[in-house]
Amino acid sequence: MNDGIIDAKGLVKDFGTTKALRGVTLTIRGGEMVAIAGPSGAGKSTLLYCLSGILQPDWGTVTFAGRRLETLGEADRAALRRREFGFVFQFGQLVSELRAVDNVALPLVIDGVRRVEATHRALDWLERLGAADVARETPDELSGGEVQRVAIARALVTGPRVVFADEPTGALDSIAGDEVMTVLTEHARAQGITLVVVTHEPRVAAYMHREIVVRDGTVASREAVR
Amino acid sequence: MTRLAVRLALRGGRSGLVRVGLIAIALAAGSAMLIVGSWVLTAGVARTDRVETRRGGPLASVDMLLHRAQGVPLNSVTSGRPFVIWSKTSLSAPRARTITAFGIAPSGTDAPRPPGVRAIPKPGTALASPALRALVDSREGASLRAALPAPIVGTVGNELLRDPRELVVVTGYDIDTLQRIDPGAYLLESFHPRHTINSLLFVVPITVLATLVLLLPLLVFVGSAARVGARRREERLATMRLIGATPGQARLVAAVETGIAGIIGMAAGIALALATRAWLVAHRTYAPGELPTSGTRLLALALVVPLLSAISAPLALRRIGMSPLGVDTRRHRRSVSPWRWWLLALGWTLFVAGALLATRGDTGGWRTSASPLLLTGGVVGVALGLIGAGPWLVQQGAQLVERRAARPSSLLAAARLSEDPRAGFRPVTVLVVTVFVATMLLVLIPAARRSPTASQAWPWTQDVTARPDLQVTWNPIRADAALAVAAARDRLARVQGVEAIAPLHAGTLSPRTGDVPIPWPGTDGHVVVADCTTFAALVHGSSRDCRPGVLTAVASGYRAGDSLTLGPSLSLTVAGQLPLLDRAGVLALVPGSFAPPQLRDLHDVSTLWLRTDGSRATALRVQAAILAVAPGSTLEPGRTLQYRSIWITTTRWLLYTVLLVVLSLAACSLAVTVVDQIFDRRRSLATLRAVGTPLSLLRRATMLEVGAPLVAATVLGAVNGSVMGFVFTRLNGNSLAVPWLDVLALPVFIAAAWLAVSAIGLAALGRAAPPVPLRAT
Amino acid sequence: MTVAYALLGFLEEETRHGYDLKQAYDALFGAGRPVQFGQIYATLGRLERDGRIRLAAQEPGQGPERKRYEITAEGIDELHRWLSEPEAPEPHLQRTLFAKTVLALTTGRDAGAYLDAQRGAHLERMRELTALKTGADLATALLADFALFHLEADLRWIEQTRGRLDSLRQEVTR
């Protein structure tokens, strides 16, 4: 069964004596929205990093659209993360010196898009996410919800195929969290983007099609793929 | 509580150890520098005293010319008290070294003895310094034995020597012989320094200045070291407050940390100083007695730096929020107001005012005294103004780039610099001042060196350089020297390849009071008399004021137009001044062909300068020629004739040493700050890498971020410094000669420092920011 | 409702008197509000009528307290079905969820699997509600939120219990 956009087989990852992942196998289909849930320290973030090529698993394989991630060098994986993936984290994900719009435009500029063009597209995305009025401000001047909107704009601006989010609402109250999840899923659905969200909040997981529960470094339960 | 503080300092993670280590290193370097500096300074003063002492005591002013001319018996000059006749000449030794040859003729057994001489040598015998004895005993110096005035029978002690390496011979004569062979010999009743260095005017200001120049960058370094991991420590201190520690206890932790570093640094500093001393003594640069190792003095000096740093470290950390709620980690764009330029503007205003006053000429009165004050104030104002204006400049540049940047690396760097331009410029603060001072001096000193005469008093200008192709020197003590020179001159003129010959009449002169009182009674002068036109052919720009009967330059204390009577029938008009800090040396450049015959007669030609086609064949022909006519003379590649005072030599040497030390310290501060800033931002950098930013891009951004303020500092400092130096040069009436090599060395050094610092920063970058989002620490 | 399954669960271990059953029930689920004897006997009667349990022994003397019951194969099937099926997510489930978890533990069944299944059922309902919310008017959305927060509370409890199953098992099986 190889119809997934992301296929992970037997992922094992140790940090010293800590066994973060002990053999995780899963498939995520294109356009699917998946929640990864589980208790603290279960290995959710580690799994997300392995799936997105941020970390190299000690054992096992990750295939993205037919490409084996472990065969790529760090530079190639960086390029892959930049072009094919988008990321939203809980904290500290924006460059604090850059204004919101520059933060969003940065991945485009890195990929050689002209500054004017990149800024234009960044503004466009901020507008769509309802963060146009904070475009000229630096991350320190933004509220948590605004930061997440900017981060989502940055994740989406390159037109990624998969967006990975690690506790995207962890620092937000429920209203801001709802708003952030709504814009994220709305745009993911509209663009046909695959969404992988790590969360321990059921209400956030409820925005996803499917939930994968991770316990002690293994997949504890998985719902039938609908 | 104190024990807890000690444990926190030593076990508080790696950043604590790094901080303690860095501060300790800085303090060790600083203490060592201070101790060695104080040694060198005291030794230098003692050396000047010794040199003064062997020049003679109060009665040295008795003019031997007068005595000879008028036949006054020597005994009546001293009213029967014992005396010696004391003469000082020089001989050449291999490798362009000079032997200082003293002649001594005692009035009797109770005659005064020079320091370091246990018994005055009998006529026809000589004492030599240890270095000279070693040289004569070596193969290289064996031929010297014959050239010395008399066989060596003993050794002179260090008390007579300027430094342990000095080549000195003290030859015994009887009075008549000594007076005959050296007309410039003195009569001395005792050996006392004629002039002692005025410590209030010289030692104290130099000490304060040197200490400041060295300590400022050092303290900046300690400050930046104290800042390492400051945020982490702030958080720890805040946590301590949270669990109930008082602010005093929290501060105690910081103080203990600095204290530990201070003790380590002090001990290491003393050890380093002692090692340096051992090295200096082993290389015979200093005699052991010159560098006293008194315990209290070492300890006192070693304490200065830690004490100062105990003040500077808390200053660097004064922004620590010691509240129990922790630190405000939010950063705000801190914009820098353009008012930061006012100090720079004020400095320049003062400077220009001072310069204008100075060009108004020598009207005297308040203007003469106000002008140096204004100039000095201007220089200080500009130096401080540069520190103020730097961040503004960085901010403007960064904002411009931030708006326009097409490359992500310049965007990141510019954003960071424009966010906090002060933090960006802080590490190069020392650099901007150093570059400013350095370029000013670099423009000033060589310009002064190139100028043989100077119309106005400025300490740098007493530097005369001439460099002929070949130089023939005779032992001036030999009675037949004058004849030999005359013969050689005729013979050499016919040698193929010799283009010009300049005879130099050189000797000692004791000018008599003429129309103008001699400023320092007893001053005797070194006189070089040369044919003006020939001299001009060999030496840069010496043709100035080449008129009959005109002394081109004499020591300060005379004014242009003064008439100076040098002998019964010899008087000269002073064309300009050559100020000398070393007052004992008076340099007179006299247009030789017009020089009064009396002056020429007084001084034998002891040196011929030759300009040749530069070929080796010519040199061999010249050698053959002088061997034929004047055996006993030495032929050398043209030695640079340097009538520089010790001051200028020392200044240049000191300048470069200080520059190197200061620049290195500045580079260290820069490195420490850069690494710390990277670690401070590691979360943000790690996240950037996680979302796919290539490491190479972050590297380029870091290099730009370090490099841009560096370039700003260099340009700012260099432009201001060179313009000021140029104005100073003009004020002194010197021609501007840009020392390209020196001037280029500065940016090269700074570029090297930049590369080194960037390399360290880049290494830190890879370690500090792995491509994984970091957990909150 | 839960009382019936609780009794089935106790009887699965061993045959018991009505009195024993009341004691056991109160110990695990009573929580200061002991169950009435009447309710126990009525439930036993209903279960016996439906064939889930049967009389194992009648000891000398009269009255219901002299009767000893045992579980039938049908009763075991019924209990098993109940324990492995997630409850339909609706309000005020906590007693049932708790009873199911404890009974699963005491009868040696996989309580974790049950909780995971329950979690799935809850999440599915939450997904429906979340879907309902999108594009709905505010009143509807707020009503959906009301249900969502309650379900989330249940889910949190499920997650909490799931994380401490081992300790709970030790406690209830002594």
Ligand SMILES: Nc1ncnc2c1ncn2[C@@H]1O[C@H](COP(=O)(O)OP(=O)(O)OP(=O)(O)O)[C@@H](O)[C@H]1O
């Ligand atoms: N860089 C690391 N070095 C050492 N141990 C790590 C590292 N990253 C993760 N771990 C360990 O691996 C295990 C799984 O961590 P992970 O961050 O994946 O958990 P998680 O499910 O995301 O937890 P949480 O919900 O708290 O974020 C934990 O025990 C953690 O301590």
Ligand SMILES: [Mg+2]
């Ligand atoms: Mg995590």
